[in-house]
Amino acid sequence: MNIKSAAKMFELSIDTLRYYEKVGVIPPVKRDKNGYRNYTTMDLNWIFLAKSLRKTGLSIESMIEFATLAQSSEDVSKAQKEILHDQLQQIETRIFEMEQARDLLVHKIATYDKHIAQFQAGPVEEKDIEQLWKMAHVKG
Known part of the structure; x- marks a missing residue:
């Protein structure tokens, strides 16, 4: 070809x-x-x-x-496999991080109207503000 x-x-x-x-x-x-x-x-x-x-x-x-x-004429299979394995680990980390970001976006979209209504109703007390970083489905 x-x-x-x-x-x-x-x-x-x-x-x-x-x-x-x-x-x-x-x-x-x-x-x-x-x-x-x-x-x-x-x-x-x-x-x-x-x-x-x-x-x-x-x-x-x-x-x-x-x-x-x-x-190479030598046995380099371990070295090649290590390159591939390292890249797979990096991809899996990025996938995990992207899933976390997706979950946060899904949560924010699902609760957006409720939050806007809450803020438009007047001042929000500290105890009523969600702590996103503590939410199990969006923890990073």
Whole structure:
């Protein structure tokens, strides 16, 4: 597959594919007799993996490290797995934080009219103000 088709397949620019190869985010792509890149299934898997890992927030440096390890003749599976595991932990933390934020928003939307009515009725006593940070469903 040529670079134009690969770029279209993964909704990336041709420049991005060239950059990924140049800096080592993906292993070098073999070229045909005319010097054009010829993407194999393995290359396409690397592009897909790179795009997916980038979406998780993995840094370009970590992606380069991951790809570099893959090209090593030594057993690097533990090191590669550690990169993936670390990123998974970061995603799980972000998901937890986002769920907490979502829960707070759901609560604030559900109680919004009640709170507005309470404030419009006059001064609110300190004891009647909810302590959002103490609410079980929105604790961070």
